[in-house]
Amino acid sequence: MDVLTKNFSLYGKGFLGTVELTVYASAVALALGFLMAAFRVSPVGSFRALGTVWVNVLRNTPLTLLFFAVLLGLPRFGLVLPFKLFAVIALGCYTSAFICEALRSGINTVPTGQGEAARSLGMTFSQTLSAVVLPQAFRSVIPPVGSTLIALAKNSAIAGAFSVTELLGTYKTLSELGYDIIWTFIWIAVGYLIITLTISAVFNLMEKYWGVAR
Amino acid sequence: MTAQLSREATALYDIPGPRTQQRHLLYGLVSTVLLLALVGWIVYLLFDTDQFTATKWRPFEYEGIQRLLLRGLGNTLKAFGFAALFSLALGAVLATGRLSDHRPVRWLATLLVEFFRAMPVLVMIFFIFVALKVQPLPALVAGLTLYNGSVLAEVFRSGVNSVERGQKEAAFSLGMRKTQVMTYVLVPQGIRAMLPTIISQLVVALKDTSLGYLITYEEFLHAGKLIASNLDYDLPFIPVVMVISPIYIGMCMLLSWFATWMARRQKRNPKTEAVEVAPAEPGTLLPGVQ
Numbered sequence: 001m002d003v004l005t006k007n008f009s010l011y012g013k014g015f016l017g018t019v020e021l022t023v024y025a026s027a028v029a030l031a032l033g034f035l036m037a038a039f040r041v042s043p044v045g046s047f048r049a050l051g052t053v054w055v056n057v058l059r060n061t062p063l064t065l066l067f068f069a070v071l072l073g074l075p076r077f078g079l080v081l082p083f084k085l086f087a088v089i090a091l092g093c094y095t096s097a098f099i100c101e102a103l104r105s106g107i108n109t110v111p112t113g114q115g116e117a118a119r120s121l122g123m124t125f126s127q128t129l130s131a132v133v134l135p136q137a138f139r140s141v142i143p144p145v146g147s148t149l150i151a152l153a154k155n156s157a158i159a160g161a162f163s164v165t166e167l168l169g170t171y172k173t174l175s176e177l178g179y180d181i182i183w184t185f186i187w188i189a190v191g192y193l194i195i196t197l198t199i200s201a202v203f204n205l206m207e208k209y210w211g212v213a214r
Numbered sequence: 215m216t217a218q219l220s221r222e223a224t225a226l227y228d229i230p231g232p233r234t235q236q237r238h239l240l241y242g243l244v245s246t247v248l249l250l251a252l253v254g255w256i257v258y259l260l261f262d263t264d265q266f267t268a269t270k271w272r273p274f275e276y277e278g279i280q281r282l283l284l285r286g287l288g289n290t291l292k293a294f295g296f297a298a299l300f301s302l303a304l305g306a307v308l309a310t311g312r313l314s315d316h317r318p319v320r321w322l323a324t325l326l327v328e329f330f331r332a333m334p335v336l337v338m339i340f341f342i343f344v345a346l347k348v349q350p351l352p353a354l355v356a357g358l359t360l361y362n363g364s365v366l367a368e369v370f371r372s373g374v375n376s377v378e379r380g381q382k383e384a385a386f387s388l389g390m391r392k393t394q395v396m397t398y399v400l401v402p403q404g405i406r407a408m409l410p411t412i413i414s415q416l417v418v419a420l421k422d423t424s425l426g427y428l429i430t431y432e433e434f435l436h437a438g439k440l441i442a443s444n445l446d447y448d449l450p451f452i453p454v455v456m457v458i459s460p461i462y463i464g465m466c467m468l469l470s471w472f473a474t475w476m477a478r479r480q481k482r483n484p485k486t487e488a489v490e491v492a493p494a495e496p497g498t499l500l501p502g503v504q
Contacts, residue, residue, distance in 0.1 A: 043227055043234075046242045050249060060417070060466035061459070062424035065435060069455045072442075076451050077263055107225070115225035125227065133225050154334035161336070161428040168337055171344065181345040189333060189341075196332055 028092025033099025305366030
């Protein structure tokens with residue numbers, strides 16, 4: 001029990017590290033995922049091909065392999081960045097593939113008639129997109145995007161094994177200090193539960209406000 | 215399929231006319247050139263940083279190193295095989311628990327499923343490896359089993375629940391007991407419909423075997439790391455990644471395609487008429503989202 005109280009700052013640092021990784025990587029994943037989803041529904045063939053390849057390759061890449069390649073591989077190109085930034089890139093790119101698929105299937109749930117009606121009213125492409133298609137798509141993508149971001153928070157544990165400061169990594173220091181390993185892990189688990197439950201609560205709220213009434 | 219897509223109207227745009235088609239073709243050509251330039255730049259970088267020198271690729275000619283890689287691949291597949299088998303079994307047990315008529319059993323199963331789905335799988339693996347002091351392979355398999363088994367339990371349960379209600383009512387009205395209704399009517403149809411999702415979840419298990427690398431299990435990535443950190447071959451890190459990742463990604467893609475193929479086949483199968491076949495989505499099934 002006293003593992004937490006005596007090492008609060010260490011746990012706090014790890015906890016904040018995980019939160020930071022999650023937030024930054026989420027931003028990268030959402031931005032890249034949006035771009036790739038736009039590519040995948042575009043009328044231009046080569047954009048679609050790029051989006052498809054991006055999604056299919058990253059979705060089938062083990063995240064450890066991606067971390068391995070990015071964190072230890074990119075420096076060989078002379079690209080030396082802090083490990084945390086590399087971790088954000090790896091996590092963000094990996095998750096962007098799942099975000100892209102969620103967004104794309106959200107856009108596909110908007111019936112064709114909606115777009116046709118908008119166009120027959122004389123709306124331009126950007127008007128159709130911003131006033132008709134995206135608002136409806138947004139409503140139906142809240143749950144899948146939420147679960148993807150929860151998965152991202154859980155996946156950020158892998159960064160700890162590549163010596164980025166985060167929650168799981170705290171076990172090493174604590175076990176060297178001779179604390180009870182079981183309790184150490186219980187508090188780590190609690191930390192992750194707090195993060196994932198917070199994300200899930202936020203998305204449940206969003207779902208309540210904007211979700212599709214079924 | 216992609217060629218047809220542009221011929222169909224979507225919610226986003228109409229069927230393009232001849233001028234728009236020409237414009238799209240122009241965009242396509244320009245972006246292809248840009249993409250090729252990007253690829254070319256990466257290849258140039260690879261050459262520029264001496265990734266294609268003979269020293270760095272020589273290790274792959276040696277039989278010992280080939281055997282090391284093959285043993286790593288074998289260990290990966292072994293961990294995957296065990297994890298898949300055990301998680302299917304655990305999933306079946308937990309799903310049975312969640313569908314039970316007895317409240318305590320249902321609660322216990324729900325608690326276990328929700329907990330193991332909410333935990334990062336790596337935390338469980340590390341807990342089993344570090345705190346319980348288990349060998350790497352059993353620790354990896356146990357962690358993967360707990361996580362994927364819980365997710366599969368939910369897949370099984372939603373499969374059984376998605377069978378049309380009339381099937382269950384008809385079976386009960388024929389005088390079948392609950393066990394009979396389950397084993398003869400609901401489970402066969404539910405599992406069939408969920409087969410694509412089940413296989414997609416196994417892809418997740420296959421991908422996650424690479425976590426074994428982090429607990430020093432001698433799997434594929436570990437073998438790669440051993441070769442990559444060899445000074446005799448001038449630290450052939452990029453060559454190792456270039457050899458390992460196609461194999462890893464290829465295996466996962468193969469299994470993913472199998473899931474998609476299965477989904478397409480099951481949709482036409484009369485045996486799944488009473489259930490909606492789940493699409494072969496990558497498994498990110500998580501708490502709070504059904």
